[in-house]
Amino acid sequence: MTLHTLLFATATALFVILLALQFRLWRGQLDLFLCMTASLFTLLWLMVSALLPGLSTLHATVTQLFDIAKYGAWCLLLWHLLSGAVGSHRSALQQNRYALIGLSVAALVALISGFSFSAAHTTLLTTLNTLSHIGMASATLLLIHALLRAPQPANSAPARWLYRALALYFFYDLIFFSLALLGQAWPLLVMLRAMFAIALATVMMTLLPRTLWSKKIHVSHETAHRFTLLTLLIVYLAVILIVATMVERDLGDGIGFSFTLLIAALLLLLVTFCTSEWRRKQLRVFLNKHFFNYKYEYREEWLRFIHTLSRGGAGAHLLETVIEALAQIVNSHGGLLWLRSDTGAYTLAAHYETVAPATTHAAANSSLVKFLSEWQWIINLDEYAAEPSLYQDLILPDWLVNHPNAWLVVPLMQDVELLGFVVIPQSVTMHDINWEDHDLLKTAGRQAATHLAQLMAVRALIEAREFQAFSKLATFVIHDIKNLIAQLSLLVSNAEKHKNNPAFMDDAIKTVANSVAKMNRLLAQLREGGGVPNRAIKLNLNAVIHEVIQHRSHHSPQPTFTSHPTSLLIIAQHDRLAAVLEHLIQNSQEATAPSGWVKVVTSCQANEAIIEISDNGCGMDEQFIRERLFKPFDTTKGEVGMGIGAYESREYLRELSGEIYVTSQPMEGTTL
Numbered sequence: 001m002t003l004h005t006l007l008f009a010t011a012t013a014l015f016v017i018l019l020a021l022q023f024r025l026w027r028g029q030l031d032l033f034l035c036m037t038a039s040l041f042t043l044l045w046l047m048v049s050a051l052l053p054g055l056s057t058l059h060a061t062v063t064q065l066f067d068i069a070k071y072g073a074w075c076l077l078l079w080h081l082l083s084g085a086v087g088s089h090r091s092a093l094q095q096n097r098y099a100l101i102g103l104s105v106a107a108l109v110a111l112i113s114g115f116s117f118s119a120a121h122t123t124l125l126t127t128l129n130t131l132s133h134i135g136m137a138s139a140t141l142l143l144i145h146a147l148l149r150a151p152q153p154a155n156s157a158p159a160r161w162l163y164r165a166l167a168l169y170f171f172y173d174l175i176f177f178s179l180a181l182l183g184q185a186w187p188l189l190v191m192l193r194a195m196f197a198i199a200l201a202t203v204m205m206t207l208l209p210r211t212l213w214s215k216k217i218h219v220s221h222e223t224a225h226r227f228t229l230l231t232l233l234i235v236y237l238a239v240i241l242i243v244a245t246m247v248e249r250d251l252g253d254g255i256g257f258s259f260t261l262l263i264a265a266l267l268l269l270l271v272t273f274c275t276s277e278w279r280r281k282q283l284r285v286f287l288n289k290h291f292f293n294y295k296y297e298y299r300e301e302w303l304r305f306i307h308t309l310s311r312g313g314a315g316a317h318l319l320e321t322v323i324e325a326l327a328q329i330v331n332s333h334g335g336l337l338w339l340r341s342d343t344g345a346y347t348l349a350a351h352y353e354t355v356a357p358a359t360t361h362a363a364a365n366s367s368l369v370k371f372l373s374e375w376q377w378i379i380n381l382d383e384y385a386a387e388p389s390l391y392q393d394l395i396l397p398d399w400l401v402n403h404p405n406a407w408l409v410v411p412l413m414q415d416v417e418l419l420g421f422v423v424i425p426q427s428v429t430m431h432d433i434n435w436e437d438h439d440l441l442k443t444a445g446r447q448a449a450t451h452l453a454q455l456m457a458v459r460a461l462i463e464a465r466e467f468q469a470f471s472k473l474a475t476f477v478i479h480d481i482k483n484l485i486a487q488l489s490l491l492v493s494n495a496e497k498h499k500n501n502p503a504f505m506d507d508a509i510k511t512v513a514n515s516v517a518k519m520n521r522l523l524a525q526l527r528e529g530g531g532v533p534n535r536a537i538k539l540n541l542n543a544v545i546h547e548v549i550q551h552r553s554h555h556s557p558q559p560t561f562t563s564h565p566t567s568l569l570i571i572a573q574h575d576r577l578a579a580v581l582e583h584l585i586q587n588s589q590e591a592t593a594p595s596g597w598v599k600v601v602t603s604c605q606a607n608e609a610i611i612e613i614s615d616n617g618c619g620m621d622e623q624f625i626r627e628r629l630f631k632p633f634d635t636t637k638g639e640v641g642m643g644i645g646a647y648e649s650r651e652y653l654r655e656l657s658g659e660i661y662v663t664s665q666p667m668e669g670t671t672l
Contacts, residue, residue, distance in 0.1 A: 008050030038073035319350035592617030
């Protein structure tokens with residue numbers, strides 16, 4: 001082993017230890033994450049420099065790539081630290097933006113010159129490459145200089161020594177490439193780069209635990225997971241490159257075969273991590289446990305929880321999504337949902353990807369329900385089996401104890417009442433839960449209980465509206481029956497006097513037939529739950545009014561009818577429209593003395609049919625019109641009236657996109 005390889009291998013080993021120490025100290029801080037990234041690329045550059053010396057094209061290309069990545073990562077860290085240090089002093093950042101611009105240009109030139117293999121321009125490309133490295137080193141030193149002049153906390157004592165160590169490291173790079181530009185490429189100068197890297201790693205390992213890393217900005221858990229996978233991939237590719245180079249150098253068949261097996265094993269490990277969800281979850285649990293202050297990234301967890309709850313719409317799907325949303329918090333799948341019924345007992349409302357127990361009922365006074373209501377604790381069945389005394393006097397039901405994979409019982413608390421509970425099966429990756437799991441599950445359980453309570457309230461409201469609609473229909477039907485009774489009663493009262501009159505008998509038969517037809521239609525409406533059996537058709541409005549006036553002509557005062565124009569066509573249901581018009585004309589007749597008048601006039605304005613019903617009866621004041629005229633069940637007819645005729649008339653006309661406007665003066669009359 002040459003001295004060159006020994007120095008670079010030592011520096012590589014120290015940066016491996018440094019990277020492990022950074023992982024140990026890391027709790028999601030962004031600045032320490034950037035420091036780890038810079039250390040990783042420095043490690044890769046050192047490793048390639050140690051194990052691939054002298055291999056012309058491949059060595060130059062790979063070393064160049066990792067060297068540029070190293071400069072970029074360190075400058076990104078320094079710029080981030082400088083941004084946090086100067087705060088609102090934007091001028092300081094703008095003064096140093098030229099350093100970043102210079103770094104970007106130098107890196108671009110280095111990439112172009114490093115990947116150009118034109119033999120005709122070798123000298124020019126080598127010069128450009130060296131100048132670009134001088135530019136990158138200079139830009140890095142400018143950022144370090146700005147940081148050393150920055151205020152606290154970026155310029156604390158440990159941080160200053162770190163900046164000085166970095167300045168020394170990159171200052172030697174500046175000297176190294178300056179000498180290389182002058183044609184001085186002694187092997188000792190190359191080995192000194194490794195020695196300065198050893199010094200940098202030693203200083204950083206000493207000062208790293210005492211440096212105050214920012215707690216304001218954190219790297220998300222997902223970024224940490226992806227970074228770890230990316231690190232494994234980069235290390236894997238570096239090992240592959242090294243092995244390929246050693247095999248290319250003819251290091252012996254035995255060694256080549258051994259390294260081939262190593263490549264196959266590493267490839268299998270990489271494919272396993274990339275394709276196995278279980279392995280990735282295990283890695284996520286490991287990182288959360290060892291490298292974060294908190295086990296969960298609560299923003300992401302809560303967004304995922306809310307997204308899962310709101311997925312799939314309302315109805316039975318919500319019951320299953322509640323189970324799924326709670327189970328995924330602890331990397332589980334499926335579960336059982338129990339909800340409180342109207343009797344106060346708890347019944348199995350849904351089960352998802354889990355075997356349903358034979359028992360689907362839990363009494364309100366059972367030990368399980370009382371424990372969840374009183375203590376509002378998460379029940380861990382593994383913990384309960386090991387130490388039942390931790391759960392007071394709780395006695396679990398047989399169906400829960402004997403369930404093949406039940407693990408956690410999460411209460412769904414709505415304020416202080418237990419709305420239900422969810423049984424979560426055993427997780428494939430998590431077996432121990434701590435206070436964070438308990439707090440998150442209890443909070444999520446309360447949110448799920450709110451969603452379920454809204455669902456139950458919506459269902460109750462729908463049922464109430466269905467009953468309300470049926471009650472409203474029944475009221476209208478009763479009103480129509482009352483009118484039919486009034487007609488038949490009038491017929492019976494006149495029968496004794498006119499029973500020998502053939503014209504009266506003909507009119508009586510028509511009245512009875514009309515009443516029977518109306519009652520059959522009302523019965524059909526009740527059977528169809530509010531649906532109207534006769535559909536809307538095109539009607540001649542004047543013809544319908546003429547029929548109604550003929551029917552009301554037996555009552556005083558007799559209404560008169562004037563139509564303008566002679567034909568008004570509308571889309572409506574004949575019977576309902578006729579009933580509305582008859583009711584309005586009847587009200588005018590009843591409000592007018594026999595010697596008075598009731599007039600009906602039709603007209604058309606802007607493609608709208610206008611019906612004007614006017615009388616010179618007792619009239620109404622504005623307060624009565626505003627507060628009582630269209631109020632249901634408010635009547636001025638005593639026990640004879642029901643108070644829904646005017647309301648029903650207005651509602652149907654509104655269904656036809658119409659409206660009733662009332663103008664009236666007491667003792668002068670009314671116009672509709």
